[in-house]
Amino acid sequence: MQKPRLRFGQIWNLCFGFFGIQIGFGLQNANTSRIFQTLGADVDKLAILWIAAPLTGMLVQPIIGHMSDKTWGPLGRRRPYFLAGALLSTAALLFMPSAPVLWLAAGTLWVMDASINVTMEPFRAFVGDLLPEEQRTTGFATQSFFIGAGAVFASALPWMLSHWLHVANTAPAGVTPPSVRIAYYVGGVCLLLAVLWTIASSKEYSPEEAARFASPVDPTAVHAARRSPSFYLKGGGLCLALGALVTLAVRAFALGKEVYVLGGLIALFGLAQLAAGSLRAAGRGAGGLTEVVDDLFAMPKVMRQLAVVQFFTWFGLFAMWIYTTAAVTSFHYGVHDTASKAYNEGADWVGVLFAVYNGVGALSAFALPALAARIGRRQAHALALTLGALGLASFMLIRDPQMLWAPMIGVGIAWASILSAPYSILSGAAPAAKMGVYMGIFNIFIVTPQLLAATLLGLMLKTFFAGQPIWALAVGGASLGLAALAVLAVADDADPARAKRAVA
Template sequence: MKKRVLGFWEIWNMSFGFLGIQFGFALQGGFMSRIFQTLGAGKDDIPFLWIAAPLTGLLVQPIIGYLSDKTWSDKWGRRRPYFLIGAILSSIALFFVPYSPTLWMAAGFLWILDASINLSMEPFRALVADKLPESQRSYGFVVQTLIIGIGTWVASNLPWLVSKLGVSDAAELGVIPASVKIAFAIGAFVFLISILYTVFTTTEYPPEDMEAFREEKKQKNNFIPDILNNIGSMPKTMKKLGVIQFFSWFAFFTMWSLANPALTEHVYKTPAPAKAEFDLTITAQAEKFDVQNTAFQKSSNEVGSAMGVYGLSSMAFALLLVVYTSKRRINRKYVHMVSLILGGVGFLAMYFCNPSQLKYCFILIGISWGSILSMPYAMLSSAVDPKKMGVIMGIFNMFIVIPQIIAALGGINALMSLFGEESIYAMTIAGISLIIAGLCNFLITDKNAISYQPAQEII
């Protein structure tokens, strides 16, 4: 099927739901560790508490990709039903996460939240490949990244903004501050509204041969054999991109899980107060806890705000790529390589920076994030069968979640122990991992994946 070249606003509409998805991911990535710490988790326990996120991705995304490939509704299309169901479940989970009274409940909500976000996210990746001709793939994924950057920046600053508007950061032992609760409620609303916008402004192409599609649906479901067959027959380019993804996502999982304890402790000098150190029945001890806890909560707001800068710089980087790729071809391989190395330098520099300099580290990290969200998918989409785009995108997610599972099951703690006991060494590990990911781009040799040729179709 010859696909129509789309204009900017059509691509914007089909990608706008990612604003809500990124609100969910940014609130989760920026503030779940803070919630865990507030509920009494030690910094060594945090990576394991995060294991729900990659595990749900490993299970959910290939299944959703496979099912969406085999779905068609004249009213709702192929991918949009999954957007909508995921948005409803994610919004409910986002709202209730900060009301968790115990660690196990917070970890459970994280599991539900991440599964629901994944239900929406992977069909969005497949939608870009479904709707756009190959010459517009880089452009489409970069527009998606632009919207993700906006969502990351705004959502990461929500608790800080809510606090500035007068909502208290103080809270009793084991209670999440009101500023975080309100921020998550706003995120839940934005998630649902942005997905609905895409659902009602975007149409999808029907299967090329509807009769053959219907006959295939009637056949016995061979989900597991089909998944295993697609894993076994994945293209070489996909495997090579998987190596790059492994080190990239190990780095970012390390940041999401440990940036808050690392930076509040090393950069802001306000670590989370340990419950065992205080006897709250003694007035002086209770007052001392309140002072330290409020300082930790406020510096956590600052860390979240600083992390939002990586969303802002990824947005600026994506905007630059949108303008460039609308008229010209790019070398995806070298763009991705340089971007990842710059992000690695940003992580390494955190060891030496003060609070006012932290934003510059996240600017560099944002450049790598903008590239991670666009270049691998653009390269992959030029190397796979378009009829299997959903399941391939879901399988590709394995290269995202497996490094996160390894990190959560002790990988981060084991590597940190080689440097010392300070949490900031987690950021050092993230920097080294991202630089390795950048250098692994030398593995990519497929010319079509590196730079798709017919640029004249792009508008």
């Protein structure tokens, strides 16, 4: 039985919460490095301070996805998580810009990112839950529009407050400027109201309705292939050993302490496998942890192929988010003093540049599905990623900061595609009853490259590029180029454009 098609107004309402979510992410992406530098962080320490964002996403999203797949109550399946995450995110946004010391700001980033992830992951599954296959590209494109619109507003908000309302954008050393603080307060309120709108204006299918809409193959796809206890115990032991070797290498070769994080992540994956193996050996293999680990190893082939694309994509994006402020203020404005007028003008301009790429992303959101319908989802995504790669790489070639808006057009087109194409492809390959957990597991392939970037980029800049952050943007551009090549290897058998060509 096919799900009924939704009117555009209904799709608009179920995606509107992403406007608020992205206001939170937009403020975080454009201003976190600024806040950290204001509170005394060195440039080569920025990446490790940002590690909260991907690490919390890696831990939170698969768990929340698994839980939301199995939840049903007065608010439905996904909406209870929307509400809880929005309340916590708003509280973190209100506090972070007033943090008096660096460690407290970094801790608040952990809380903020975990809370936003609690809200965001079920939103991805929400579209897959409610829309039929032929409307999912439109649904994810609508999410991309709201993500772009929210990020435009958030990224430009400090600049607008400073230049339109004459709110001060400088402050004494060690104090976040008033324009940034007020932007966070406004953003927190907007996030909460936008998510409440989606909760109030959308309804979910009951478990009985969802079962009627599930395709005939779904019941056999619901249960992942169960690995034996010995499979997990051996794999977990190998990962623990590898994590220990990485830790020893840090000591033996005097590597940066950030590399400890890499060893810890490998060991953490080993512990998860050991726990799953032990539970299965004890006859308790039906728990959430074991199911999530089973699902991870039994993921669809398309998902494994997309993992490579996501790795290079998000490594490049994280390099941009961490280092654009430091790169533009040092390379284009020639300043390093975070309390100076020139530094804060440059930091405000980065907010405008982020608004440009997000604005282009919002405008491109509805054009890319039409392009994908014509040439295929893989080809359209590869083209968009290539434009993003050229945009980031060109930061080294443009010396006038006022012209940096031009490469952000390419980044914006890539951003619109990144937020829609992979999810559209994945939603056609994942079983309906596992949509939440697979969307959560898919996030692992987003956050793992971010964790590697947070671990290695600072060390790379210090070792190979004399600590110059502009080179991080060049590395980010190269990474997006590799993602463009990798997407062409994805077997997107459910692509509607491919089906049309086959009929023709």
